[in-house]
Amino acid sequence: MEIRGQQIKYFLFSQYLADGIRITLEIVLPVIICSYLGYADIGYTIAQGALCVSISDAPGPVEHKRNGMLYSVLFVVLMSVLTGFANNNILLIGLLILCSSFFFTMFSIYGNRAASVGTGALLIMILRLSVELLPIDVLKESVLILAGGLWYFVMDMLFFRVTPYRPEQRALGNCIHEMAKFLRVKALFYDHKTDFKEEYRQLVAQQIVVSEAQDALRELLYKNRELMQETTKRGKMLILTFADVMELYEQITAIWYDYESLHEKFGETGILEDLAAAIREIAEEMDVIGLAIQSNIAAQKKHFVEEALEKIKSRIDALGKADPGNLVLKKILVNMINISRRVDDLYSYFMAAKINTRQLQSQNYYASFVSHQQIDFSLFRNNLNLESSVFRHSLRMMITCMAGFFIAKIIDYGHHSYWILLTIIIILKPGFGLTKERNIQRLLGTVVGAIIGLTILGFIQDRDVLFGFIIFFMIGTYTYQRLNYIVMVIFTTPYILILFNLLGLPFWTIAQERLIDTVIGCILAFLASYLLFPHWESSRLQSHMETVLKANIDYLRKLKEMMCGKEVPLLDYKLVRKELFISIANLSAAFHRMLNDPRGKQQNRKATDQFVVLNHILSSNVAGLASGIRDKEKKIYPREILQKIKRAITIMEEALQTLDEDFKPGIIESIPGTAAEEIQPGQLQLANQVDFINKVAGDIKKTTRDMAAGFKK
16 A cells, blocks of 8 residues: 555656646647637647647657757648648648658657657648648648747746756656666565566566666756756756666666575575565665655655664574575675665765765766767668668558548548548557557547546536546646556547537537547558568567677676776776666567567567576676675686686677677687686685576577577578
């Protein structure tokens, strides 16, 4: 119940709800003001411009938001003019749909924000299809749409100036919250009678969410020029706290051991359950900090985990020193103590004195962690071939939109058949699996939303109350548009039905039209994703696997350098670590998308699942060793241990060669002559962990070899 309460608080102070309220106000205010003055039609036209520009208003650095919205205003007005002039000629409007659906879908080669700019341009075209006007009136309404787009842009920039740090604070709080969920999944591995396969699936799924949250936060912090140049306490706190969060994530990732063996040895002692309870307390402490940052309030420590860890230490000591296996429990305990300390370090966010003692890195340092997308026409030109997945998707979108347009013209059953095209551009995605998922969500959401809307209209006739419902459903729509698609559709459908009812149209007929158009659009999108230049996730698995193997090899090389006593630059180490975490998350996401493809199009399903888990286990164990070594004084480790690390690198390179025959293994530096020959008694646990790394590397090689044979068939 307490966790559910925290979830509600996180939602109430989330960027999703804040954006939902803000976008609703920016769209609906022109309607309210113009209706009050007696110009309701003008208000609705202005709102259309604001609505289409709002699509490009995705979270991100303010400079990117500004440029995206200005480009969106330009294309939205251009498409409004072109659609208005072409509307009286079915051939011209068909040609416009043909060209624009292809052209604007190609925008996705420049990233998600550019893709949303293209979607906004297509949306205004679709909304204006049913509006036939004289040329002078086309220009007048296009000016109103321009006013709506500029109104939205100005209001959005004003909101940012009033609350310049809130998006970053909310993103940071959300990132910590998702990491706390990740840690709770880790705790499940220590519980009695846990289902390891199910927990692995949960862990991998949550790792994808954490990676996306971290990427979003990097974009906000490291691409925000004003924030990077900011000398105030708040900006400095955000950047330094995120650095602490990434160090904490490495420690959390390092909690990975041979859990089945742990349960066999220590399952009866009750210590594992105590460890799980302590891990959950740490996760709750992270949630307290994350919620405080997101809510912009001070945090108060809730759990004193040190006391629980001290009791666990006493219980481990009581087991006796005879069994070397007890060293594993001590290693876990040390890791948890480090995590607890890292969590306590996050409280420095609320302490100006501690922040002032720390210094920021250079802007070039932080810029190394983010990618930069250039808007270059040559990239557009180079993707005009069937080898490009974006080009194939653009062709698919063009053909499907034309099919939807002709069906709408042939089957004349209402005035809003443009909803077919609207359904297509929203749910037709590059991959079959996501398109299928959106199809199901769109249909279910439309049916449920229609029932809600018709129920409200059946019992309530008061216009003011109905307008209040519109505001409520609009907030729900724009809150969930990037959070949960089916919930968004459930909010959108009654919002549209009530709106058309207030405009004097029969809501039963509108509901019937929307349902029919949605079904037609869904069928067309589904068939197109399966028949027209289909994209199957299995075709890209090999590329993702190669990236993961390369990242793990680089991570092992950094570990070897540290164990050889070399000075490893912090930036180099963090970049390698970041690439590893992202590559594993990308592979996991691709694998989950593949599971939505038709059964016959899925390759190496079980082997891929095993490959993902094994690489996660490997990276977690390497992270455990690396984080411990980085915090200690530099020294050269025994030759036997270094030989095993070197062997693990060789095994991983051999695994990569089975997938990429052109891969050339790098030169592994020789082991220093000053390395001790024998392992010291205090290094037995380290030696065991290195042995485990070698074992996992061997399993990865075997799994990779099996998968490579499948790819060649």
